[in-house]
Amino acid sequence: MIQENKKNSGTWKKDLRLYIHVPFCIRKCEYCDFLSGPANEKNIKAYFEALYKEIRSYKDRARDYSVSSVFIGGGTPSCVDSDYITNTLKELGEAFDFNNDNKLEITIEVNPGTMQVTNGSDIDRDKLIAYKKAGINRLSFGLQSSHDHELRLLGRIHSYSEFKENYRIARELGFNNINIDLMSALPDQSIASWEETLISIAELNPEHISAYSLIIEEGTPFYDLYGPEGKSQDRLPSEDIDRLIYSRTKEILSAYGYRRYEISNYAKEGYESSHNKAYWEGVSYLGLGLGSSSYIENTRFKNTRLLDEYIEQINSNHNNIMSTYSSSKSHINEFLLDKFGIRRDIISLTKNQQIEEFMYLGLRKTEGVSKSDFLNRFGLSMDELYNDLLVSLSKDKLILIDDDKIKLTDYGIDISNRVLAEFLFE
Ligand code: SF4
Secondary structure, three states, X not given: OOOEEEOOOOOEEEEEEEEEEEOEOOOOOOOOOOOOEOOXXXXXXXXXXXXXXXXXXXXOOOOOEEEEEEEEEEOOHHHOOHHHHHHHHHHHHHHOOEOOOOOOEEEEEEOOOOOOOEOOEOHHHHHHHHHXXXXXXXXXXXXEOXXXXXXXXXXXXXOHHHHHHHHHHHHHOOOOOEEEEEEEOOOOOOHHHHHHHHHHHHHHOOOEEEEEEOOOOOOOHHHHHHOOOOOOHHHOOOHHHHHHHHHHHHHHHHHOOOEEEEOOEEXXXXXXXXXXXXXXXXXXXXXEOOOOEEEEOOEEEEEOOOHHHHHHHHHHHHHHHHHHHOOOOOHHHHHHOOOOOXXXXXEEOOHHHHHHHHHXXXXXXXXXXXXXXXXXXXXXXXXXXXHHHHHHHHHOOOEEEOOOEEEEOHHHHHOHHHHHHOOOOO
């Protein structure tokens, strides 16, 4: 739970992570309930202009923090002109103090199919070159499957061969830290089909693989088909198959040299995502852009999810806000204030909620949680607080306890949702 970075200048600063939301996609996938959708160029431009203003508003009030990772996610950040991404990073660099110890991780989500070759110009290559020039050093490909029929079922716009071409170009341009997102438990998906996807991707040797199960979210076309009332519910894999998929995923990826470091995330040595780990370790992060979530100093909040409201609020308040900064002395308080009136669902976590999050998020990591960290943070002994629960989960072979660490066993990971819920107080 290290929350501080040491600056070269010798002053200590708090660790901060930044998430930038790009809420645009070429078209909506069948299972997706993320805050994303198609938009015209006029809306995209208005959105980014508001985003730049939001970023600029942190200049001078974020000086107690040092940024060690940035994640540009969505939506599909790669579906917009790369100038928007370049400018976003330029604005971030001017408003925030970036950690200068060479470990700064800057990731962008890229979707194959948003970087096609059009009008004779090689957009794939141009976009990737622009990202590299802007300082992006990690790509996260939203692939999901190596089978075109599964991609079509999910409503993805790309084919596997398009992905492979994008991946090849990324490697050629020198991107040496690449994640590939995969999705299991799809309707009609056999274990053999999932294994083929895993093996095809592992053969490409990316540094990181995220392997999530499909979740049927309310309000999506998939929910109507495969949800509790859906007529095709029986096309989803059973819970037993789902568990088998989890264990086969670990077996196959281990054989290719990947280590599972979180329930659904695998990496080659030294390539765990610093940004993702920060979420599970309770490090502060600031979300910028539509609907993005933040967690700062034990307070959670989200930006509004309404595009028009986000743009209007920022544009109507921007001039007033910027003129007050020069006279401001209280930078920490300024950082925590909702300058534009765009934050929603602001929750200051109680001590119990902080404890729940420490356990619930920390146990997602295969290294588990540390009893001494817990004691330092909350002034309580984990053994005393959770004694009966720890004994019973250990007896059921769901967790492993050693001197300082508690971690999920492989079986515990297979049914992690149930095990983690045990650490909630209510
Ligand atoms: S590309 Fe991603 S964010 Fe966009 S609709 Fe598909 S799943 Fe949702």
